[in-house]
Amino acid sequence: MQEASFSGFIRTLFYIIAFYYIFRFLVRLFFPIVVKKVVEKAGENFQKQYQQAQGNSWQKTSNNDEIIIDTANAKKTRETKKVGEYVDYEEID
Template identity: 40%
Template structure:
């Protein structure tokens, strides 16, 4: 049967503190490098779908014309009357 001892408890606490401060120090040193890497990858993904030819000469593109003469097909529905408004007063 195993018994809990004070030496084992102190050893466990020291190991936990060593791991905590070790990881904290590693992230302090290498955190900015990791963040730069992920930000660069996210930027590449964000601009991957854009075609640089679309931005070079906007007058040559045939997709620049927009149809603004189109009437909206959906019309607003009339609101049905819900009922009478009742103002309640608070009683002290």
């Protein structure tokens, strides 16, 4: 069975601090690159979705250049729930 020593504790503390500063340095070095890649990927996905939405909603026919609107993907209007009757109150003097 081993006993804890003061030098072992100092060495462990040194490793923890060294790992912390090395990790901070690497994060500062690579974090902007990672963020740039994520933003570019999100932009590409947004552009693909936009192009798909435009392609599905509007179609041109080759015969007489008519524009056909695809209403299957269009948003349907939501009806509001009617809770009760509207009562107009008047102020009495």
